[in-house]
Amino acid sequence: MKTASGKKKFELTFGPDGKPIWPKRPEMTPERLEAIKQLDELRSGKDEDMPEVPLAAIVYVKDYTEIPLANEAYALVTVTGEGKKTWKLAIRRGAAKPRTKMLFVSSDAALPIEPRYRNEAVTRCKEKKYRFGVAVVPRLLPHVQRHIYRLNSGVLYPLKDFPELKSLKKGTEVSAQLNIRSQKTMKALMIAIPYRKS
Numbered sequence: 001m002k003t004a005s006g007k008k009k010f011e012l013t014f015g016p017d018g019k020p021i022w023p024k025r026p027e028m029t030p031e032r033l034e035a036i037k038q039l040d041e042l043r044s045g046k047d048e049d050m051p052e053v054p055l056a057a058i059v060y061v062k063d064y065t066e067i068p069l070a071n072e073a074y075a076l077v078t079v080t081g082e083g084k085k086t087w088k089l090a091i092r093r094g095a096a097k098p099r100t101k102m103l104f105v106s107s108d109a110a111l112p113i114e115p116r117y118r119n120e121a122v123t124r125c126k127e128k129k130y131r132f133g134v135a136v137v138p139r140l141l142p143h144v145q146r147h148i149y150r151l152n153s154g155v156l157y158p159l160k161d162f163p164e165l166k167s168l169k170k171g172t173e174v175s176a177q178l179n180i181r182s183q184k185t186m187k188a189l190m191i192a193i194p195y196r197k198s
Contacts, residue, residue, distance in 0.1 A: 088151070109175075
């Protein structure tokens with residue numbers, strides 16, 4: 001039996017004696033052992049450091065590899081930004097294609113309230129209200145998953161949702177153009193301009 005998402009649903013069956021019949025564990029082939037090792041390395045961020053990334057920029061998807069044993073839901077992509085700078089991201093399978101340009105948004109971004117940022121195929125966003133003086137400014141914070149790749153630094157949005165960016169070159173910083181601020185800056189402004197009721 002399959003769930004609405006298409007995944008196989010586990011159903012416990014019972015033998016003639018009334019005892020449960022548990023599914024057999026997958027055979028530990030060399031390929032499976034290698035896949036487990038690869039997933040463990042991604043989860044630990046072994047021999048890697050958190051990359052320094054732009055707040056929001058046009059990037060080029062250089063490489064796309066599906067991650068085995070990651071619930072058949074994740075892929076590892078390598079993107080290039082300004083110059084020859086490259087870094088990796090774990091994204092949902094099928095959310096990017098190799099040799100295409102995409103919009104990279106960092107985990108520190110505070111996005112404007114626009115429907116195009118609430119793309120469930122990319123990420124979930126939570127709304128946060130920043131209070132400055134008498135003003136309340138709502139922003140969307142992207143949820144960056146790190147349970148598959150510990151050094152995940154942001155998310156990728158398809159450029160079809162951002163037609164004003166399509167002609168821009170790889171590496172172009174677009175945070176000002178898209179009115180994206182960093183969460184760090186927003187928090188600093190909250191301290192500098194204490195909230196007061198009007």
